[in-house]
Amino acid sequence: MPEKIIPKKTPMREQPPKERIKNFNEVPYGYSPEEAIAEAKRCLQCKRAPCVSGCPVEIDIPGFIKFIAEGDFKSAIKRIKEKNVLPAVCGRVCPQETQCEQVCTLAKKFEPVAIGRLERFAADYEAAQGEAPIPELPPPTGKKVAVIGSGPGGLTVAGDLIRMGHAVTIFEALHKPGGVLVYGIPEFRLPKAIVYREVDYLVRCGVKLVLNFIVGKTATIDQLLKEFDAVYIGTGAGLPWFMNIPGENLNGVYSANEYLTRSNLMKAYLFPEYDTPIVRGKRVAVIGGGNVAMDCARTALRLGADEVHIVYRRSKQEMPARAEEIHHAEEEGVIFDWLTLPVRYIGDEKGWVKAMECIKMQLGEPDASGRRKPVPIEGSNYTVPVDTVICAIGQGPNPLIPQTTPDLKAGKWGNIEVDKATMKTSKPKCWAGGDVVRGGATVILAMGDARIAARSIDEYLRTGVW
Numbered sequence: 305m306p307e308k309i310i311p312k313k314t315p316m317r318e319q320p321p322k323e324r325i326k327n328f329n330e331v332p333y334g335y336s337p338e339e340a341i342a343e344a345k346r347c348l349q350c351k352r353a354p355c356v357s358g359c360p361v362e363i364d365i366p367g368f369i370k371f372i373a374e375g376d377f378k379s380a381i382k383r384i385k386e387k388n389v390l391p392a393v394c395g396r397v398c399p400q401e402t403q404c405e406q407v408c409t410l411a412k413k414f415e416p417v418a419i420g421r422l423e424r425f426a427a428d429y430e431a432a433q434g435e436a437p438i439p440e441l442p443p444p445t446g447k448k449v450a451v452i453g454s455g456p457g458g459l460t461v462a463g464d465l466i467r468m469g470h471a472v473t474i475f476e477a478l479h480k481p482g483g484v485l486v487y488g489i490p491e492f493r494l495p496k497a498i499v500y501r502e503v504d505y506l507v508r509c510g511v512k513l514v515l516n517f518i519v520g521k522t523a524t525i526d527q528l529l530k531e532f533d534a535v536y537i538g539t540g541a542g543l544p545w546f547m548n549i550p551g552e553n554l555n556g557v558y559s560a561n562e563y564l565t566r567s568n569l570m571k572a573y574l575f576p577e578y579d580t581p582i583v584r585g586k587r588v589a590v591i592g593g594g595n596v597a598m599d600c601a602r603t604a605l606r607l608g609a610d611e612v613h614i615v616y617r618r619s620k621q622e623m624p625a626r627a628e629e630i631h632h633a634e635e636e637g638v639i640f641d642w643l644t645l646p647v648r649y650i651g652d653e654k655g656w657v658k659a660m661e662c663i664k665m666q667l668g669e670p671d672a673s674g675r676r677k678p679v680p681i682e683g684s685n686y687t688v689p690v691d692t693v694i695c696a697i698g699q700g701p702n703p704l705i706p707q708t709t710p711d712l713k714a715g716k717w718g719n720i721e722v723d724k725a726t727m728k729t730s731k732p733k734c735w736a737g738g739d740v741v742r743g744g745a746t747v748i749l750a751m752g753d754a755r756i757a758a759r760s761i762d763e764y765l766r767t768g769v770w
């Protein structure tokens with residue numbers, strides 16, 4: 305129990321906004337050992353630690369924080385890794401403010417313990433010491449599992465099953481592993497080297513990784529099941545949604561996925577070293593109000609835009625993006641056009657977008673999601689010049705796997721249906737989890753699903769009972 309409660313989190317130093325919009329380096333610097341110890345000492349070491357139940361992968365939060373407070377950083381990371389194979393990732397991108405930190409006892413009166421920052425510290429400390437040690441593995445069971453997709457869900461299932469003695473092969477459609485962590489989330493929020501380091505750890509544990517392999521094209525699930533005893537589908541939600549308004553086919557109108565993939569995975573951000581085609585717009589409009597929209601806006605600034613607007617049909621209070629992301633975007637000079645909806649894009653004679661017509665909105669009664677419904681204000685239309693539009697209004701699962709797997713039940717939006725207690729699908733020997741089940745959700749929820757599935761897969765492989 306700390307002698308005197310320090311009401312605020314230990315601040316984390318970060319790159320000043322004016323400097324960071326000129327580079328793709330990570331924005332926050334992370335804690336020094338002294339800062340981490342000071343923050344860890346704020347933890348009350350609650351007996352019934354509510355923070356643990358707020359964590360979808362059940363990390364022993366007071367346990368690892370106690371080790372940090374004692375300066376025993378090696379034991380801290382070991383404790384985290386018992387439950388989480390991606391600590392450096394989660395410490396950076398998890399929405400802690402709505403999970404573990406939201407229910408932290410300190411949060412009732414003060415700022416909660418900075419659990420995410422401490423997790424990040426422990427992971428980075430270990431990495432700075434050299435290669436992470438491999439845990440002792442049980443004898444092989446002789447059972448083989450195919451994991452489809454190498455996002456956070458697929459990596460978690462693989463990490464859990466390999467530690468249970470099963471042989472695991474991950475099949476990934478892209479040429480790099482990591483899913484959204486590498487193609488979506490930009491370098492300045494999550495350096496790719498960190499994701500590859502955590503993937504490399506799994507490979508050193510014995511997980512096989514097969515890249516450029518599209519399940520549903522290169523081989524179907526039924527073909528995989530001839531060789532594997534179980535299949536986990538963690539293919540995410542990579543299919544972008546559009547608004548279906550006039551002009552969306554114009555040049556210069558991107559989906560968030562395409563824009564971020566070109567910048568991150570195809571390395572447009574490393575120009576001139578990589579000359580990846582991408583429109584470096586001067587007046588950029590990003591449509592949407594989630595984390596994806598913030599990532600696009602901040603990427604556009606760094607790629608050299610003069611003016612970047614977030615166009616969102618509700619007000620700031622209803623924005624789904626994390627508070628920290630909105631704050632960082634505001635600091636960097638992103639302009640927010642609240643209560644605004646584009647109704648059409650206007651092209652020039654060569655087919656490039658040159659303007660956008662918008663309508664102003666007002667908020668009505670709450671809708672099914674509990675947020676107040678935006679209603680257009682008639683006659684409020686106006687036109688603004690833009691040379692790049694990035695549509696970040698959401699995404700859904702790609703239909704390829706359900707289309708090529710007839711006995712796999714999928715819902716209206718392409719989401720694979722599962723039994724939530726086990727993550728079993730309608731097809732025997734097949735489990736699924738993460739965004740392909742939930743639609744666009746979060747890293748930690750994908751990992752939580754994966755943990756449930758891994759337990760269920762293990763039980764099936766040991767008992768043979770479906």
Ligand SMILES: Cc1cc2nc3c(=O)[nH]c(=O)nc-3n(C[C@H](O)[C@H](O)[C@H](O)COP(=O)(O)OP(=O)(O)OC[C@H]3O[C@@H](n4cnc5c(N)ncnc54)[C@H](O)[C@@H]3O)c2cc1C
Pocket residue numbers: 397398399452453454455456457458475476477478481482483484485488489517518519520538539540541542564595596599702704705737738739740744745746747748750
């Ligand atoms: C730009 C952006 C920013 C985000 N920011 C955050 C954030 O800050 N915090 C947070 O918690 N969440 C964030 N999210 C959401 C989060 O990234 C996802 O919820 C999470 O990655 C889902 O994990 P997953 O394992 O289900 O799928 P994914 O990460 O989508 O991985 C799926 C993988 O499967 C592969 N695949 C797809 N189809 C096939 C196939 N047929 N055969 C083989 N491989 C296939 C894909 O190539 C991909 O690599 C963000 C998402 C985006 C797009």
Ligand code: SF4
Pocket residue numbers: 346347348349350353354355356365366407408409410417419
């Ligand atoms: S709830 Fe907060 S104060 Fe209590 S153990 Fe968890 S992190 Fe520490």
